Amino acid sequence: MYDSKAVLGDCRDYWTFQDRERIPQLFQMTVCVDVRVVSPGRWLAFSYSSPRTPHYDLALEGDPNSLYAWLLGVRHRFPVRLEPRLWHRLCLRRDSLRNTFSLEVNGNAGEHQRTVIARVIPRHGELVLGCRPRDATLGAARGRVELYLFRMWEDVGEHQMCEDGSVVGWESRLWGVTHTRARVRDELLHCVPDTGARGFVSTPGQTFSTLASMFSSMMAQSQDTVNNHAYTPDNTYRNHPSTPDNTYRNHPSTHDHTYRNHPSTPDHTYRNHASNFDHTYRNHVSSSDHSSSYHCGTNLSELSANWD
Structure with missing residues (x-):
């Protein structure tokens, strides 16, 4: 499924993780997801809720001015603005042993960290990508976002760009989709296996420097041939x-x-x-x-x- 992304607009289109039993009680946790804001407005990337809880145990949402991370019913605001139409890698880390909760944007660790004294994240909750009808806010304009590579690990370590999650992975094929339009194939996604016919792709936080370098190398090779x-x-x-x-x-x-x-x-x-x-x-x-x-x-x- 590395060639597929979630396309989420209104709250009728969302993905649901089908195997709740796979999610254990989490003392330490890392969740990463690539987000691309296509149109402005409020959006919900994902939410995780255990049974009989009124608020999210874990969630990530945003608007044109900020990002918001939920942890055990408490909403934390981070003054981060995502550049529209670019891929951004967002990671949440929770360490109940050190009482820390942090947001990492495009590999910049340590910028957005909070001290949070709270219990562990409960097990066997419901994991959803996008918002459901009950999550919609009256009168609020919904933004359109694309998600890619949602993954979850039972640690707070660093993980590679295309590494699959140990608890929840993108390649697990255990996701249910409400509508076919919510899942779109895209051969230019940055973790699609390279078959030699892919052209240039943009990765989260990447600029055009790589493209310029490749073009310069091609020109040099052409001149050398002459x-x-x-x-x-x-x-x-x-x-x-x-x-x-x-x-x-x-x-x-x-x-x-x-x-x-x-x-x-x-x-x-x-x-x-x-x-x-x-x-x-x-x-x-x-x-x-x-x-x-x-x-x-x-x-x-x-x-x-x-x-x-």
Whole structure:
């Protein structure tokens, strides 16, 4: 499911995690989700509620001016504004052993941390992506958001960009969707396996520097190809693409040429190849369809005698 994202507008479209039994009592917890605000307004990324609780045990929501994180019925405001139409990686961490609760935005840890003395997060609650009709606020304009890679771990450590969760994962296929429009395939999502045909993708918090670097590299490679063309008018191979750092000088298909730096033996020089003697054939012999060189098993004096 790495090629799918949740598209959430009004409170009729949402995802529900189907296996409540998988969520244990959490003394330590990390939840990460990628969020992209498509249109402004109030939005709810996810909520987790245990049975018979009036408020969220854990939730993340936002509006054009702030982010809000719920922990055991208490709403915490963080003065963070998300740039619209860009992906942002948001992580909540709860450590009941150290009494801390923090929000991490695009890998910037420690900026938004609170000291919270509270009990552990209860188990077997209901986990929902997006808002349900009962979550809607009268008169409030709902924003449209996209979510990707919701994951949950039983620790407060750092996790890789595309690492699946140990408690709840994006690839678990245990999500129920209220409507097909709430799940959209997108081959440009940053954790889709690279098949070589994907083009450029934007990752959370990423700028165009990577794109510029790749374009610069492509231009440099193109210029290098022009400067070191495989075949030049004087039949000279320079930096042959299949044999780096080897040079074809005096192409073997023409007369009076010799092999230098033979491509199959890097850093060695074929100078007028002959077998078992140290004389040089400088007059290249051509056959009907290919040029070749005489290889002699005798010396030159014997050859001359036989010729006479």
